[in-house]
Amino acid sequence: MSEIKILIAGYARPVKGGYLASPSTVLIKDSGKFILVDPGANAKLLLQALKKEKLKPADIHIIFLTHYHPDHILNIRLFPKADIYDGNTIYRGDKEIFYNGKNIPGTTVKIIATPGHAHEHASLIVKTKEGIGAIAGDVFWWDDGQEPKMDKKSLLDLKDEFVKDKKALRQSRLKLLKMADYIIPGHGNKFQITSNK
Numbered sequence: 001m002s003e004i005k006i007l008i009a010g011y012a013r014p015v016k017g018g019y020l021a022s023p024s025t026v027l028i029k030d031s032g033k034f035i036l037v038d039p040g041a042n043a044k045l046l047l048q049a050l051k052k053e054k055l056k057p058a059d060i061h062i063i064f065l066t067h068y069h070p071d072h073i074l075n076i077r078l079f080p081k082a083d084i085y086d087g088n089t090i091y092r093g094d095k096e097i098f099y100n101g102k103n104i105p106g107t108t109v110k111i112i113a114t115p116g117h118a119h120e121h122a123s124l125i126v127k128t129k130e131g132i133g134a135i136a137g138d139v140f141w142w143d144d145g146q147e148p149k150m151d152k153k154s155l156l157d158l159k160d161e162f163v164k165d166k167k168a169l170r171q172s173r174l175k176l177l178k179m180a181d182y183i184i185p186g187h188g189n190k191f192q193i194t195s196n197k
């Protein structure tokens, strides 16, 4: 069983000449470890949120990156001592340690390969008091104010202007919708899965 807390609700707003975006940043506490998922790009918000949890950056053991888009990654510089994990490799300084990619070693947190938005994309499945949660990164995301309808079809058809492989993305969405009770999207608010099973 894990405890999770959304430290920052992911946002994405087109602005003149670009974007203002940082993803959902989630803190998982499992098996005595603090895991931070997608530290994002807003250093001020993240440090404030950690402080609220009475945590310092040095207290974070593991940083998990769902994929390699810089808005999900930039804040790793606040955690020079943490191990950086992706879906199958641990980065510790210049060491790259391959692992099974089924769960985060030493924890109950499951890893699911969810390619489509990005080829390397992986999501996390956590068992919590509130049910089974999927930390989905950009398998599901939307611009501020563009929240989709929450029926299965709308969620599967959700537009992704940065998609790399549409077919794979749809499969990944289907997988998470089947497994989870609720989903934390990359940008946007957590939502419950109701009649999709």
Ligand SMILES: [Zn+2]
Pocket: 067, 069, 117, 118, 138, 162
């Ligand atoms: Zn992305």
Ligand SMILES: [Zn+2]
Pocket: 023, 069, 071, 072, 138, 141, 186, 187
């Ligand atoms: Zn994103």
